[in-house]
Amino acid sequence: MPASTVKIPHHNPLRLLNAEPNWKNELSDCVTSIDELLKKLDLCPTQINISHQTATQFALKVPQSFIARMEKGSPNDPLLKQVLPMAEELASPIGYSQDPLDETDHNPAPGIIHKYRHRLLLIVSPACAINCRYCFRRHFPYLENRQSKSQWSKTLDYISNNKDINEVIFSGGDPLAVNDNFLGWLTAQIANIQHIKRLRIHTRLPVVIPSRIDRQFLQWATSTRLRPIVVLHINHANEINTELKHATQLLVDAGLKVLNQTVLLKGINDDANTLANLSERLFECNITPYYLHLLDPVQGASHFDVDRNTALKIYRQLQAIVPGFLLPKLAQEIPGEPSKTLIN
Numbered sequence: 314m315p316a317s318t319v320k321i322p323h324h325n326p327l328r329l330l331n332a333e334p335n336w337k338n339e340l341s342d343c344v345t346s347i348d349e350l351l352k353k354l355d356l357c358p359t360q361i362n363i364s365h366q367t368a369t370q371f372a373l374k375v376p377q378s379f380i381a382r383m384e385k386g387s388p389n390d391p392l393l394k395q396v397l398p399m400a401e402e403l404a405s406p407i408g409y410s411q412d413p414l415d416e417t418d419h420n421p422a423p424g425i426i427h428k429y430r431h432r433l434l435l436i437v438s439p440a441c442a443i444n445c446r447y448c449f450r451r452h453f454p455y456l457e458n459r460q461s462k463s464q465w466s467k468t469l470d471y472i473s474n475n476k477d478i479n480e481v482i483f484s485g486g487d488p489l490a491v492n493d494n495f496l497g498w499l500t501a502q503i504a505n506i507q508h509i510k511r512l513r514i515h516t517r518l519p520v521v522i523p524s525r526i527d528r529q530f531l532q533w534a535t536s537t538r539l540r541p542i543v544v545l546h547i548n549h550a551n552e553i554n555t556e557l558k559h560a561t562q563l564l565v566d567a568g569l570k571v572l573n574q575t576v577l578l579k580g581i582n583d584d585a586n587t588l589a590n591l592s593e594r595l596f597e598c599n600i601t602p603y604y605l606h607l608l609d610p611v612q613g614a615s616h617f618d619v620d621r622n623t624a625l626k627i628y629r630q631l632q633a634i635v636p637g638f639l640l641p642k643l644a645q646e647i648p649g650e651p652s653k654t655l656i657n
């Protein structure tokens with residue numbers, strides 16, 4: 314019997330290690346139609362104030378695995394709300410822009426965002442496995458930042474020539490949307506630059522498609538001197554299912570540090586108990602809470618905003634529930650500052 318027909322139980326971590334890489338299939342199998350998504354959830358379009366217009370500006374995209382974690386018949390499901398194009402996105406209050414973080418001003422070479430002195434972001438992939446409605450990069454000119462392997466030499470030269478940089482952060486889009494051969498190649502090039510001490514991977518892909526953490530990924534990630542730090546992006550405890558727990562276990566067992574960042578989102582996670590539940594679930598998965606971000610004022614996301622005072626109130630309540638090591642740092646990105654700004 315060929316190995317691929319051997320039935321390994323769904324929740325067996327061996328499945329993640331031994332199966333052919335199937336994350337690519339899951340990636341191409343994402344739901345991109347509002348009607349299809351609502352149908353899967355037994356919801357009727359008239360129940361919800363959806364907007365097909367906003368979906369033409371920033372497409373609906375959500376993996377089946379993530380949909381399976383949503384509650385059927387619940388228009389207010391906290392996972393659904395992160396992906397469903399809503400009419401509220403058409404509002405454009407003052408102060409909300411297409412580039413709220415001034416990233417295009419810090420784009421010294423294609424694929425690079427260099428804002429903070431010792432660390433630099435690499436836009437490794439323009440694509441994501443999921444389109445989050447609140448995303449601050451929803452208007453980023455990714456096409457101008459697309460590049461071939463040969464063009465990466467300019468990017469690598471920039472890193473080599475800037476000896477102040479000691480950490481490279483794979484970002485996007487989602488860096489894990491590209492294949493492991495390329496990631497392994499890029500990592501080897503960066504590891505050749507002596508002043509780089511650390512590699513960080515900012516990704517949501519293993520959250521929404523846990524099979525992304527497979528043998529090919531672990532192979533390059535564990536064979537570099539840079540020992541990647543994986544920073545996941547999980548906003549709600551309901552996002553953590555058994556498969557994600559197994560995937561993070563693989564990362565931890567491989568010796569990688571796993572952190573999480575969350576965006577504080579109105580109607581999704583803007584209360585202390587919800588955030589405390591998330592921290593507890595992260596702890597069960599060996600993931601350390603890192604940042605709790607205030608929303609960046611990007612056009613189309615104003616209905617998710619939690620104002621600073623409310624955020625602080627929620628944060629103090631959270632601090633009274635969880636131990637200090639499960640308390641993320643409440644942070645905001647203010648353009649022009651040398652780092653993220655901590656709020657307390």
Ligand SMILES: *Cc1c(COP(=O)(O)O)cnc(C)c1O
Nearest residue numbers: 426427428429432433434482653
């Ligand atoms: C958030 C961010 C970083 C990383 O900041 P840390 O505080 O080290 O996590 C680096 N560069 C840019 C442009 C960022 O937005």
Ligand code: SF4
Nearest residue numbers: 441444445448486517
């Ligand atoms: S960059 Fe992150 S937050 Fe933005 S759409 Fe992609 S996965 Fe979501």
